[in-house]
Amino acid sequence: MESLQIFFENADFVVVNKPENLNFHSENQPGLVVFVQKMFPNDTIFPVHRLDKMTSGLILFAKHKTAAQQLGELFAERKLQKFYLALAHGKPKKKQGWVKGDMLPARRGSWKLSNTLENPAITQFVSQLTVPGERLYLLKLHTGKTHQIRVAMKSLGVPILGDLRYQETAKASLADRGYLHAYAVKFDFKGQTYQFVLPPSQGAEFQKPEVQMLIQQWAQPWQYFIKE
Template sequence: MVSKSSGLIFENDKFIVAYKPAGESFHDEEIAGSGFFNQWKRAYQELYPVHRLDKMTSGLMLMAKDSNTASQLSALFAERNVSKLYIALACGKPKKKQGIIKGDMVKSRRGTFKLERTTNNPAITHFQSFSLEPGLRLYKLMPKTGKTHQLRVAMNSLGTAILGDPNYSFTKTDSAIVDRGYLHAYQLAFTLDGHPYAFKADLAMVDGEMFERHREAITELIDPI
């Protein structure tokens, strides 16, 4: 059970920003009240979700304290007025070190999705990649839309599925290293009621052997001086 100080990054009278660990489901699974959101709701009594993170993804979660703020924040996400930066680790090198991944997402097997070349209602992701060590790269991912599994599908479409992704990655590597899915919601920025906000979940709070091993290099690449 969380307390109001456990993983709390920011709080005001309208919303909170909290850190979600990798491997923790946003919604309840087998045990009622065990999901990330309901744990926080118990601590605050009244709390409203405005976006989601996959179970394997760590990072920033924004939750509203009242229904009006929830509507405002949900609208910001829906209207693409929230700037989001994710970081991911993957094996393999894409054909281009940076670019835009764009295409319609369609359901595939076992609850997964695949990216099509059509663009009727496309998922759009900007990316940059950097070498960390032979066979391992850092990806900065900037989604411009917000679709289920969007970043995981985008990375898979490059031929560089996210390291440790249980649905899309089939890289055979040391299981001790692949101790989580290496996708992290690093930064959120938006303007609410005329006030600009920007938040980061830096790597000091993030679990994962490969994040810890390359923490300094990753931090320099995503937050250059």
């Protein structure tokens, strides 16, 4: 593959722009972690979090073990804020608010949201109409569960456009990608505040003028969310 875009780098960590349709770990072909490690042969790279294959956008890697531990603690303590963009067709059960519930295994590696709250996935979101029948969602993760946003969106009655696992296959296969993008990250580290924002560059639907206008309005996504 072509070289990855390094969005930011210092002595402790690197922020990478992950392309859509690239596995995080190697499966039948090399995954993201392998490519990042090759770009930094003198460092031992540690992923701080992960992204699904269909998801594009910002992902953080520590460049040494101490940084990995420190950044991992921020993530575990919910002090590393992550914001995502998603596109979906249809009318959601609600247009903004919270999605909370335990994640339960479903068929063939999928997950489903339960009404119980023993160890819940917590997602906060706002949304805006782009064109009739389509909305852009800005989502903030308060936990880091597998498929969390994808399951949250399905529970709202609006699975992510192009999501081959959670949207009806006939509809999902018409899209040129899965429309989930890791849009922004904000955290404090070693006395400094870091905030990174990267609009999506892949996917025809993300490039529509109506969508681009909303993304520009959400240039500082943390302003749209109150604390839990």
